[in-house]
Amino acid sequence: MTDIAIIGGGPAGLSAAIYAASLGAKVTLIDDGLELGGQLIKQTHKFFGSEKQFAGIRGIEIAKKMIQDIKEYDNIEAIANSTVTGYYEDEVITIVQGVNGDILKKLKAKRIIVATGALENMLPFVNNDLPGVYGAGAVQTLMNLYGVVPGNNILMVGAGNIGLIVSYQLLQAGIKVEAIVEALPRIGGYLVHASKIRRLGVPIYTSHTLKEVYGTDCIEKAVISEINRNFEFIPGTEKELEVDTICLAVGLSPLSDLLWQAGCQMKYVPELCGYVALRDDNMKTTKDKIYIAGDVAGIEEASSAMLEGQIAGLNAAVSLGYKCDNYQEQDKKLKAELRELRDNPLSEEIKIGIEKALIRGGRD
Amino acid sequence: MLERTGIPTDDDLEKVIPDKKRLVQGPVVIIECFQKIPCDPCAISCKLGAIKPFRDINDLPQVDFDKCTGCGICISSCPGLAIFVIDMNYLDEKSLIKLPHEILPLPEKGEDVYALDRAGSMLGKVKVIKVLKIKNKTNIISIEVPKSMVMKVRSIKVEDKNNER
Ligand SMILES: Cc1cc2nc3c(=O)[nH]c(=O)nc-3n(C[C@H](O)[C@H](O)[C@H](O)COP(=O)(O)OP(=O)(O)OC[C@H]3O[C@@H](n4cnc5c(N)ncnc54)[C@H](O)[C@@H]3O)c2cc1C
Ligand code: SF4
Ligand code: SF4
Numbered sequence: 001m002t003d004i005a006i007i008g009g010g011p012a013g014l015s016a017a018i019y020a021a022s023l024g025a026k027v028t029l030i031d032d033g034l035e036l037g038g039q040l041i042k043q044t045h046k047f048f049g050s051e052k053q054f055a056g057i058r059g060i061e062i063a064k065k066m067i068q069d070i071k072e073y074d075n076i077e078a079i080a081n082s083t084v085t086g087y088y089e090d091e092v093i094t095i096v097q098g099v100n101g102d103i104l105k106k107l108k109a110k111r112i113i114v115a116t117g118a119l120e121n122m123l124p125f126v127n128n129d130l131p132g133v134y135g136a137g138a139v140q141t142l143m144n145l146y147g148v149v150p151g152n153n154i155l156m157v158g159a160g161n162i163g164l165i166v167s168y169q170l171l172q173a174g175i176k177v178e179a180i181v182e183a184l185p186r187i188g189g190y191l192v193h194a195s196k197i198r199r200l201g202v203p204i205y206t207s208h209t210l211k212e213v214y215g216t217d218c219i220e221k222a223v224i225s226e227i228n229r230n231f232e233f234i235p236g237t238e239k240e241l242e243v244d245t246i247c248l249a250v251g252l253s254p255l256s257d258l259l260w261q262a263g264c265q266m267k268y269v270p271e272l273c274g275y276v277a278l279r280d281d282n283m284k285t286t287k288d289k290i291y292i293a294g295d296v297a298g299i300e301e302a303s304s305a306m307l308e309g310q311i312a313g314l315n316a317a318v319s320l321g322y323k324c325d326n327y328q329e330q331d332k333k334l335k336a337e338l339r340e341l342r343d344n345p346l347s348e349e350i351k352i353g354i355e356k357a358l359i360r361g362g363r364d
Numbered sequence: 365m366l367e368r369t370g371i372p373t374d375d376d377l378e379k380v381i382p383d384k385k386r387l388v389q390g391p392v393v394i395i396e397c398f399q400k401i402p403c404d405p406c407a408i409s410c411k412l413g414a415i416k417p418f419r420d421i422n423d424l425p426q427v428d429f430d431k432c433t434g435c436g437i438c439i440s441s442c443p444g445l446a447i448f449v450i451d452m453n454y455l456d457e458k459s460l461i462k463l464p465h466e467i468l469p470l471p472e473k474g475e476d477v478y479a480l481d482r483a484g485s486m487l488g489k490v491k492v493i494k495v496l497k498i499k500n501k502t503n504i505i506s507i508e509v510p511k512s513m514v515m516k517v518r519s520i521k522v523e524d525k526n527n528e529r
Contacts (some may be wrong), residue, residue, distance in 0.1 A: 045443065046443035057500075058500075171467065172468070174524075185368065186368060187367055187368070190401050191366055191398060192443075192444025192446045195366075195372065195444075195446065196444065196446075197370065198369065198370035198484060199480055199482050199483065200467070200519060201480065201485070201521075204370045301402075303402070340420070340421060342402075344402055346399075346400070
């Protein structure tokens with residue numbers, strides 16, 4: 001039995017754990033990675049965001065700092081390399097552990113914070129089952145965690161922040177990025193990232209997509225094509241690129257299986273990139289004892305994931321009767337910071353999405 | 365255009381380049397950051413207040429060029445690698461550019477490296493004047509370029525001696 005079980009040890013889960021534990025709650029943090037940190041441990045680039053939320057610091061350093069903080073608390077039990085596979089009535093979760101997944105444990109918790117992050121999207125194109133087609137997350141894991149290069153000549157599909165950042169990391173690893181293609185007519189990621197890759201000689205083709213790849217045992221060539229407003233190929237615009245690897249960075253979807261299982265009310269919100277659980281501004285779902293935070297609540301940023309984690313951690317702990325001397329003030333401060341972070345034109349979509357997923361009326 | 369290619373246009377650049385009078389007075393910062401994003405380390409890094417304090421984390425950096433000494437401290441604070449320092453009249457014929465560099469190998473002082481423009485095209489070889497290693501790994505490289513190239517060069521390519529046998 002634990003007070004608060006937190007599923008997922010990325011920035012959202014770690015922040016929630018630290019906040020709840022600082023108020024005295026007994027926390028169990030479960031993550032399926034070899035190490036805690038979620039997406040952060042793959043990020044060797046410096047983060048954006050406000051100074052308060054670690055801007056200008058590399059993701060991996062942020063993770064190290066938070067993991068260090070976690071160790072300071074005796075009331076946090078962190079379990080890595082373990083997957084939460086199921087949710088049962090009365091806040092019982094099942095945890096699979098061990099290399100072969102042969103250890104099954106049950107854990108009962110008074111509150112659950114789901115911070116499972118996101119899953120990468122795939123893309124249909126001819127021969128997309130040839131070896132050499134990777135998701136951006138897999139490429140990052142290979143390079144930044146295991147020091148293995150995925151290929152020598154890469155085509156990146158997607159010019160959102162992930163596609164841009166992973167392209168830059170590939171260039172830093174000495175790998176040639178032949179081009180970046182983006183189906184939308186404009187670059188979706190931060191333009192400063194795009195400019196820094198472009199000035200290293202990587203062309204960015206907007207309104208273009210990957211049509212097919214050729215090769216017998218592995219990829220030898222890729223064909224890209226311009227597309228029109230309806231995303232149809234424009235004949236005669238094809239270009240052949242000599243690449244051995246395709247890296248797909250075509251978006252993420254919230255990893256919300258456990259929330260479905262738990263019977264939380266779910267909604268498809270395109271601005272948040274998929275199905276998300278409805279939540280109030282304390283990050284509580286329609287199930288009184290289940291909270292969410294981070295990318296599972298809508299694909300966003302590490303900085304917002306951390307704030308949502310803190311809000312969920314604070315409110316879950318307080319709902320269990322743990323005392324926070326200046327609760328009102330702290331709660332207000334975190335929510336104001338989150339609002340401020342989203343107050344830019346690029347976050348318009350997120351704000352619309354959150355409106356759609358928000359339960360109003362201050363149920364407590 | 366910037367949104368389609370990643371290359372800022374002359375119109376974009378006009379907004380961030382100091383006037384001629386300031387340029388000839390000595391080193392000065394140029395911040396090529398054109399999009400409102402939630403990011404503010406540059407403003408906090410400048411201890412001289414030359415980058416005006418942000419009212420909102422999404423503000424665009426605004427520089428008071430008269431306060432800027434061209435020290436270059438802000439260069440490595442920027443996660444977008446968007447900050448450069450230009451010393452127009454470094455020598456009679458040459459200007460100096462300080463730029464951020466995160467790709468290994470690092471060049472050595474005195475080495476000739478390729479100068480790249482904003483599209484990554486090679487503009488010829490230029491000499492490295494100084495290599496400043498920074499703890500956060502965004503190193504600052506000073507290069508000497510012909511005056512005509514000072515508003516064009518924004519990156520360098522270093523030959524990897526290990527890969528040339
Ligand atoms: C290439 C790239 C660059 C980025 N750059 C930036 C940036 O500059 N600034 C910024 O603010 N953000 C950035 N982000 C976004 C940021 O990394 C994510 O928004 C953030 O990590 C989301 O945090 P999270 O805690 O919700 O999820 P995650 O970090 O994804 O963590 C979720 C964790 O839960 C684990 N998990 C999932 N399901 C289970 C289960 N059933 N049982 C146990 N564990 C489970 C996962 O393995 C993972 O470790 C970037 C992301 C990428 C991919
Ligand atoms: S170069 Fe120095 S003085 Fe000028 S803006 Fe940057 S930090 Fe400030
Ligand atoms: S730190 Fe760089 S990217 Fe961020 S606002 Fe300043 S100039 Fe722009």
